[in-house]
Amino acid sequence: MAQQSKNILSEIQGVESEFEKEVAAIDSVTKLETVRIVFLSKKGKLQSLFSHLGALDPQERPLVGAELNRLKNRIQEDLLEKKSALGSAKSPVDSFDPTLPGKTPSFGTIHPLMQVLGEIENIFMGMGFRVEEGPEIETEFYNFEALNIPEDHPSRDMQDTFYLPDNYLLRTHTSPVQIRTMQKQRPPVRMIAPGRCFRRDTPDATHSPTFHQVEGLCVDKGVSFADLKGVIMAFARKLFDAEVKVRFRPGFFPFTEPSAEYDFSCIFCSGQGCRVCKNTGWLEISGAGMVDPAVFGFVDYDPAIYTGYAFGMGVERIAMLKYQVHDIRIFYENDLRFLRQF
Ligand SMILES: [Zn+2]
Numbered sequence: 596m597a598q599q600s601k602n603i604l605s606e607i608q609g610v611e612s613e614f615e616k617e618v619a620a621i622d623s624v625t626k627l628e629t630v631r632i633v634f635l636s637k638k639g640k641l642q643s644l645f646s647h648l649g650a651l652d653p654q655e656r657p658l659v660g661a662e663l664n665r666l667k668n669r670i671q672e673d674l675l676e677k678k679s680a681l682g683s684a685k686s687p688v689d690s691f692d693p694t695l696p697g698k699t700p701s702f703g704t705i706h707p708l709m710q711v712l713g714e715i716e717n718i719f720m721g722m723g724f725r726v727e728e729g730p731e732i733e734t735e736f737y738n739f740e741a742l743n744i745p746e747d748h749p750s751r752d753m754q755d756t757f758y759l760p761d762n763y764l765l766r767t768h769t770s771p772v773q774i775r776t777m778q779k780q781r782p783p784v785r786m787i788a789p790g791r792c793f794r795r796d797t798p799d800a801t802h803s804p805t806f807h808q809v810e811g812l813c814v815d816k817g818v819s820f821a822d823l824k825g826v827i828m829a830f831a832r833k834l835f836d837a838e839v840k841v842r843f844r845p846g847f848f849p850f851t852e853p854s855a856e857y858d859f860s861c862i863f864c865s866g867q868g869c870r871v872c873k874n875t876g877w878l879e880i881s882g883a884g885m886v887d888p889a890v891f892g893f894v895d896y897d898p899a900i901y902t903g904y905a906f907g908m909g910v911e912r913i914a915m916l917k918y919q920v921h922d923i924r925i926f927y928e929n930d931l932r933f934l935r936q937f
Pocket residue numbers: 861862863864865866867868869870871872873874876877
């Protein structure tokens with residue numbers, strides 16, 4: 596090896612041991628920066644060694660160059676290590692910046708469906724109704740038969756559901772809770788049954804296989820259709836506003852006779868006709884009617900003494916009207932941009 600190369604190699608060694616001493620003595624960021632300039636800057640010690648490379652024997656250049664690069668990398672790594680060591684050694688008091696904006700804790704909100712459900716419950720509780728609950732997994736007996744829907748009844752098709760083994764199914768309405776409540780107690784009964792229901796519907800803007808319902812039931816001596824109309828009217832005016840009108844149309848449900856569909860006058864156009872009510876002035880809400888005496892047979896109430904009315908409503912339908920939501924699916928998507936608005 597030529598003498599010139601030997602000289603540079605020994606210089607490299609000298610610079611390395613010099614650097615080792617310097618880096619060990621670093622105790623501040625300022626000192627670290629000084630050392631960096633001495634060794635790595637454009638006029639630093641390493642650069643001056645690199646500048647000698649060109650004068651070397653071409654065969655020896657790669658070896659010396661590799662040695663120089665090794666030292667350069669080592670210096671860079673050691674300085675980085677030193678830098679992070681200096682950073683983490685800082686006391687928490689030094690690194691606390693009181694001028695930074697604080698982190699706002701995010702609070703959840705009550706889901707819009709549950710808000711509406713709570714409102715419905717409050718209105719009916721104010722009229723003396725009790726809130727009753729029942730299982731979401733029901734038997735065919737409670738979901739259909741005891742509600743006067745025998746096995747071959749066509750209305751079962753409209754309520755096709757998810758069946759489980761041993762004649763269990765996911766309830767298609769909360770009406771089974773009415774049967775369970777009547778089995779437990781004698782009249783007078785005045786209850787609502789809020790809860791989750793299931794049907795084999797394909798999801799679209801107005802259908803969901805999972806939805807929420809509130810069903811109401813009142814059984815006592817001398818209860819008439821006029822009481823039903825009064826209660827629905829009072830509910831509509833409490834929920835929306837004092838001007839809402841209620842209209843009943845003939846309908847059919849196996850567990851009520853006579854049965855009716857009820858509508859509210861459109862809350863958006865006051866019955867004048869608009870896009871939401873499809874220019875009819877009315878919003879379809881749900882069904883109601885007088886309890887069919889056959890249902891009383893299943894719970895051992897005497898229909899010669901007692902009469903009653905029942906009504907239902909979809910929580911999603913009311914929430915959609917109340918908040919002007921046009922697609923039912925958005926309630927179940929857990930999209931925080933939607934949920935944060937409530
Ligand atoms: Zn309207």
